[in-house]
Amino acid sequence: QAVVTQEPSLTVSPGGTVTLTCGSSTGAVTSGHYPYWFQQKPGQAPRTLIYDTKNKHSWTPARFSGSLLGAKAALTLSGAQPEDEAEYYCLLSYSDGRPVFGGGTKLTVL
Amino acid sequence: QVQLVQSGAEVKKPGASVKVSCKASGYTFTSYYMHWVRQAPGQGLEWMGIIHPSGGSTNYAQKFQGRVTMTRDMSTSTVYMELSSLRSEDTAVYYCARNPGGMDVWGQGTTVTVS
Numbered sequence: 382q383a384v385v386t387q388e389p390s391l392t393v394s395p396g397g398t399v400t401l402t403c404g405s406s407t408g409a410v411t412s413g414h415y416p417y418w419f420q421q422k423p424g425q426a427p428r429t430l431i432y433d434t435k436n437k438h439s440w441t442p443a444r445f446s447g448s449l450l451g452a453k454a455a456l457t458l459s460g461a462q463p464e465d466e467a468e469y470y471c472l473l474s475y476s477d478g479r480p481v482f483g484g485g486t487k488l489t490v491l
Numbered sequence: 492q493v494q495l496v497q498s499g500a501e502v503k504k505p506g507a508s509v510k511v512s513c514k515a516s517g518y519t520f521t522s523y524y525m526h527w528v529r530q531a532p533g534q535g536l537e538w539m540g541i542i543h544p545s546g547g548s549t550n551y552a553q554k555f556q557g558r559v560t561m562t563r564d565m566s567t568s569t570v571y572m573e574l575s576s577l578r579s580e581d582t583a584v585y586y587c588a589r590n591p592g593g594m595d596v597w598g599q600g601t602t603v604t605v606s
Contacts, residue, residue, distance in 0.1 A: 382552075426598070470536050483535075485536070
């Protein structure tokens with residue numbers, strides 16, 4: 382099984398910009414991995430922010446965007462708000478049909 | 492409105508089995524497959540498997556092969572996840588989430604405690 386890697390923690394200032402990344406042990410992440418990004422706050426179920434690399438749901442704040450950056454998937458937050466403090470997980474799909482979650486990034490807005 | 496409603500919390504002894512349900516409403520049950528994801532206390536998300544309600548086909552994470560069974564009941568628009576030979580490490584919150592559509596709807600989660 383592939384290993385999906387994320388930064389364990391990141392800090393961003395209010396109003397600042399931060400990029401979270403998601404890598405795969407099998408090589409470069411491509412659109413064929415259909416990267417997903419989830420936000421989870423304590424005591425809540427995860428909610429999907431980004432799917433298929435860059436698609437947003439109706440509830441996804443415009444300040445979040447998804448992309449491919451080098452060999453990784455990326456989630457960029459531009460104009461961080463206090464309410465963005467949360468755990469963020471990526472999910473990558475593989476050819477065996479068994480997607481794998483990253484370990485999560487704890488984002489602090491400080 | 493579209494929702495997934497899961498069954499209530501469970502407490503099981505080691506070695507037992509647990510069966511968690513996820514009842515879908517507000518959409519065509521057979522048009523979306525269902526993922527199962529779990530989260531142990533203080534840990535990250537873990538993908539367990541997927542079932543397509545239309546044909547009942549499944550695909551399980553290697554880690555759970557032989558221990559997990561996902562089924563569906565078309566008459567009640569419900570999917571089930573049964574995990575056997577429970578051990579303490581299976582203590583977690585178990586979620587269902589539908590796809591395609593970007594895993595847009597999640598169940599509220601079911602806490603399973605193995606003790």
